[in-house]
Amino acid sequence: MADRLTTGDTAPAFSLPDADGRQVSLADYAGRKVIVYFYPAAMTPGCTKQACDFTDNLEVLAGAGYDVVGISPDAPAKLAAFREKESLRVTLLSDPDKEVMRAYGAFGEKSLYGKTVTGVIRSTVVVDGDGTVAKAMYNVKATGHVAKIIRDLGL
Template identity: 80%
Template sequence: MSVRLQPGDPAPAFTLPDADGRPVSLADHAGRKVIVYFYPAALTPGCTKQACDFTDNLELLAGAGYDVIGVSPDKPEKLAKFREREDLRVTLVSDPDKAVLTAYGAFGEKKLYGKTVTGVIRSTVIVDADGKVERALYNVKATGHVAKLIKDLAL
């Protein structure tokens, strides 16, 4: 079972390529809160709904001091296609070797249709302005998750 982050833990540092192949680091966002969300695959119905929900609420989140980074094992080319097809404005980064997914506890055993499989665990980690985990949410639902997050953060 993968290690799950807890509030107060230092958020694992990362630098991953975005949809254009440019490096994005957690350190680039120092001094701001960051919502790092992990999703299984671009261009799938649930992941599309979730990415669109984050895009639709980006101004509200940014206005409250939050940046949003979506992480998946997809290659940058697929992320670019996803961004263009769905008109996404959130930063999407590629973690094909799953090192960051694993470091954040977002890759491991999960239940899928009653079977135990190994894969991406849909998760959201909120990192505070000091680089510490504020909240770590695992096995979140694709639909309604962003609305619940906004409610829980009292935004």
């Protein structure tokens, strides 16, 4: 089982390419709160629903000072196609080696249709402006998750 982050941990630093191939680092968000969510694959039904939910609620989140970053193992070109097809406005990052996912506890053994498999664990980590974990959620559902985050954060 991957080591999971908990409230008060220091969020692991990362630098990954975005959908346009530009490097994006956690340090780029210093002083701002960021919601980092991990999802298995672009252009799949659950991941599309989740990404669209974040986009649909971006004004509420941004208005409360939160940026949103989605991380998957997909290549930047696939992320760009996903962003264009679904009109996404969240930052999408590529982690093909799954190193950042492992550092955040978002890759490892999980149950899928009753079987134990190794893969991306749908997870969300809220990072405060000082780089500490404010909230870490694992094995989240694609549908209704963004509404739950908004409720949990009191927005």
